[in-house]
Each structure stands twice: as C-alpha cells, then as structure tokens.
Amino acid sequence: MRAMTVIPGRPGSAELTELPEPEAKQGELLVEPLYIGVCGTDREILDGAHGEPPPGRERLVLGHELLGRVKDTGRLVAGIVRRPDPVPCACCARGEWDMCRNGQYTERGIKALDGYGAELVTIEEDFAIPVPDGLGMLGVLSEPSSILAKAWEQIDRIGTRACSVRERVLVIGAGPIGLLAALMGVQRELEVHVLDRATEGVKPETVGALGAGYHTGDVTEVAKRCDPDIVLECTGVAELVAGAMQHTAPGAIVCLTGVAASRNLSVDVGALNNELVLENDVVFGSVNANRRHFEQAVAALQAADPDWLKRLITRTVPLDHWQDALEKGDDDIKVVVEFAHP
Numbered sequence: 280m281r282a283m284t285v286i287p288g289r290p291g292s293a294e295l296t297e298l299p300e301p302e303a304k305q306g307e308l309l310v311e312p313l314y315i316g317v318c319g320t321d322r323e324i325l326d327g328a329h330g331e332p333p334p335g336r337e338r339l340v341l342g343h344e345l346l347g348r349v350k351d352t353g354r355l356v357a358g359i360v361r362r363p364d365p366v367p368c369a370c371c372a373r374g375e376w377d378m379c380r381n382g383q384y385t386e387r388g389i390k391a392l393d394g395y396g397a398e399l400v401t402i403e404e405d406f407a408i409p410v411p412d413g414l415g416m417l418g419v420l421s422e423p424s425s426i427l428a429k430a431w432e433q434i435d436r437i438g439t440r441a442c443s444v445r446e447r448v449l450v451i452g453a454g455p456i457g458l459l460a461a462l463m464g465v466q467r468e469l470e471v472h473v474l475d476r477a478t479e480g481v482k483p484e485t486v487g488a489l490g491a492g493y494h495t496g497d498v499t500e501v502a503k504r505c506d507p508d509i510v511l512e513c514t515g516v517a518e519l520v521a522g523a524m525q526h527t528a529p530g531a532i533v534c535l536t537g538v539a540a541s542r543n544l545s546v547d548v549g550a551l552n553n554e555l556v557l558e559n560d561v562v563f564g565s566v567n568a569n570r571r572h573f574e575q576a577v578a579a580l581q582a583a584d585p586d587w588l589k590r591l592i593t594r595t596v597p598l599d600h601w602q603d604a605l606e607k608g609d610d611d612i613k614v615v616v617e618f619a620h621p
Contacts, residue, residue, distance in 0.1 A: 282397035283315075283601050283616070284338040287330030293602055296338065300399050307401045309350040310358070314419040314595070315396050315616045316344030317604045318455070320389060325605055331390045342396025342616075343388040346410065346419040350399075355410040357421035357577070358395050358402050361386050361567050377429065377567035396601070398618060408573040414580055417588045419615050420459070424576035425568035427459045427511075430534045431467075432572065434509060437532050437561050444530065446470055449505050450491075451498065451523055452513035453482040455591055455613040456536060460511040461491050462587075463579055472505045474498060474519075481610045485590045498522035513537055525551060529558040536565055 280300050286292035303309040321341055324330035332339040345358040363371035364383030371379050388394020395402075410418035438445050448464040450457050453475035464471040471491035475482055478495050486493040494501045498519050502510075508531050512523040515537025524533055555562065568576070580588065594614045596604040604614045 280398040281598060283341045283394075283598075284396075285325055285330065285341060286337055287324060287332055287339050288327050290325070290327040292338075293325050293341075295599070295601065298340075298397060301401045303401045306405075307403055308356070308407055310345075310347040310356060310395075310400050310402050310407070311350055312342070312345055312347045312395055312397065312400060312618045313355075314346045314416060314618065315342040316419050316423065316455075317614055317616065318344065318423065322605050322607070324389070325602075329389070333391055333393060339388070340393035340395075340397055341388050342394035343386065344419060344422040344615075345395035345400075346416070346421070347395065347400070347402075349407075355412060355414070355418055356402065356407040357410050357418060357573060358387060358400075359406040359408065359568075359570060359573055360389070360422060361569075362392065362406070374571075375569055377569045377572070396616070398598075405570070408570070408577060410577060411581060414577070414585075416592070416615075417580060417585060418577075420455070420580055420588065420591065420613065421573060421576050422568075423455050423613070424459050424580055425572040426456060426536065426566070427463055428575035428579060429568045429572040430460065430511060430536055430565040431463045432575065433563065433565055434511075434532050434534055437563070442530065443508075443532075444528070445508050445532075447505055447507045447528070448472065448509045448511070449474065449502060449507035449523075450511045450513060451475075451519050452537065453477065453486060453493075453612075454513065457511070457513040458482075458485060458489075458591055458612065460513055460536070461486065461489055462583055464509070464511075465489055465491060466579060466582060469509070472501070472507070474501050477609075481590065481593060481612065485587070485612070488587055488590065499526055502526035507531060510534070511536060521551075524560075524562055525554055527558070527560060529560075531558070531560045533560065533562040534565055535562065538566075 363376035
C-alpha cells in the first residue's frame with residue numbers, strides 16, 4: 280500500500296512510500312482513509328521543524344485529520360490523534376490525555392506513532408469516532424473542529440464564574456481554526472467578529488455567509504471597536520497575541536490556540552498585568568482534544584449549514600500528488616488529500 284511519509288528533521292525527505300498492509304489486532308478496526316486534511320503542523324514536519332518517528336524507525340507516516348471508512352462495516356469514522364502516556368499521569372488516567380502533565384503522550388502522524396495517511400490503517404476502537412453518513416466528506420473537519428470544541432468548552436466553564444457577560448466574540452484569524460471558532464460562537468448565539476488580513480476573496484465571503492462581522496487592519500483598533508467579552512486567537516502571530524490580551528471588555532476571556540514562532544516583541548508587561556488584574560480578565564492556552572471534544576465537534580458539524588461548511592474545503596488533491604496539498608495558496612482554507620478506493 281502507499282503512504283505519505285517523511286523523515287522528521289530532514290527537509291525534502293517527503294515521499295509516497297510503499298508499505299506492507301497492516302493487520303488489525305484485538306480491539307482494533309481496519310480503516311480505509313477517504314480524506315486526510317492537512318494543516319500547519321504537517322507543514323512544520325515536512326520542513327524538518329517538528330515530528331518524531333515511531334521507535335526504531337526512520338520514517339513517519341503523516342496525516343492526523345482523518346475521515347475513513349471501516350473496512351468490514353462501511354461506517355465512517357474520524358480518528359483521535361493523541362494517545363495517553365504509559366505511566367499514566369493524573370490527567371491521562373482520567374481520559375483527559377489532551378491535558379497530559381508529563382509529556383509522554385504519543386500522537387498519530389506527529390509524535391512517535393504513524394499517522395492515518397496510508398491506504399489502509401488500524402485504529403483502536405476507543406479512539407475511533409463515529410461520523411454520521413449525512414456529513415459525508417465534511418467529516419474530515421472533525422479533528423480541527425475538536426480543537427475548537429475543547430477551547431469553547433473551557434470558555435464556557437470559565438464563564439460560570441461570579442459575574443460574566445458573554446455577548447461579543449472576536450476571533451483572530453480566518454483560517455480553518457478561526458472559522459470553526461466563529462461557527463461555534465454563532466451556534467451559541469453570540470455576536471461574532473473575525474479579524475484577518477485578507478481584504479477580499481473566500482475568507483471575507485465565508486465570514487459574511489456565517490452572519491459574522493469581518494474586519495481587517497490593526498488588532499488594537501478592531502478590538503477597541505468590538506469591545507469583545509471573548510477572544511479566540513487562532514494565528515500564533517506574536518503581535519496579534521499581545522493585542523488580543525490588551526484591549527477587551529472587563530472580565531474578558533482570552534483563549535490562545537495558535538503556536539507562535541519565537542521572536543522578540545516589546546510589550547509593556549506592567550500595563551498588561553494591570554489590564555488583566557484590574558479587569559478580572561482570564562487568558563489561557565488550549566491545544567489538542569480528547570474523545571469528548573471529538574464528539575462535541577461532530578455534533579457541531581451536524582448542526583451547521585452543510586453549504587457553509589463546504590466553503591471551508593477549498594481544494595482536494597489526489598494521493599499521487601499529496602505534497603501539493605502542503606503548498607498553501609492565498610485563497611486556501613482547508614486542503615485535503617483524497618484517497619481513491621474502488
């Protein structure tokens with residue numbers, strides 16, 4: 280069978296590799312991938328900046344955003360990415376492996392476990408999430424949606440503190456994570472605003488079709504106009520991260536979901552401290568997801584307008600040319616690799 284592979288730490292090592300077909304063990308499902316979404320993590324692995332192969336192996340099979348079909352039943356599934364550490368830590372022992380405390384977790388297609396980017400894969404039954412047939416191809420959005428389901432779950436929990444007003448949301452970034460964050464804000468009947476640098480094209484059109492406000496320009500000015508109670512920063516751009524924390528309504532909740540590149544940035548830490556303390560603000564980071572969040576994600580996708588969701592998948596690439604999916608175009612939102620099956 281063919282698989283999307285790379286040697287982590289070695290740029291230019293990506294290839295379509297022939298591998299033996301796997302055999303399902305007790306408690307595992309044999310799954311035929313239909314679509315694999317790609318994201319910034321995959322690009323970082325291809326660039327040699329990230330990734331770890333399975334022990335004793337040189338190559339890593341990529342692909343962690345799966346929509347597949349169970350071979351013997353035909354049902355659609357998404358695959359959970361992270362596996363708990365073997366110790367386990369207190370969080371992994373409770374099924375909250377997305378909050379692993381000792382860093383010994385593994386991740387399909389990222390850290391020490393092969394991903395789903397092969398023509399046939401196995402998935403432990405407990406890590407396969409049922410996807411309704413009605414979602415069809417849109418089920419490939421389950422994994423990125425799970426990231427936002429977790430983020431919103433934490434926002435909702437923080438919002439139960441003594442006095443919390445949640446009316447206006449500012450989402451920074453109109454990539455797939457940002458747009459899914461905006462979708463879940465609209466589903467909560469909040470006033471949603473999205474900030475991105477694109478001045479025309481598919482991103483502002485997609486935000487408009489959701490019924491949210493679209494903005495470009497300086498994050499400080501946009502935040503002052505929107506006066507958000509909730510901010511979801513989905514880019515990891517240092518300037519935007521700093522701006523997201525400094526100009527909000529009193530008692531605001533700021534969720535950081537992007538991973539920033541290391542760089543020097545001049546920030547008045549004292550002023551930022553005063554902003555957070557004197558206005559009872561909360562800033563927290565969120566990454567990965569567990570089974571509960573995947574289930575919440577599938578429910579959110581089911582509740583969404585399928586015609587709107589289709590806007591997010593801007594390009595499909597055949598497996599033979601899978602590396603083309605990693606070349607991000609100006610109008611790309613979510614690009615997926617399509618696996619052909621008879």
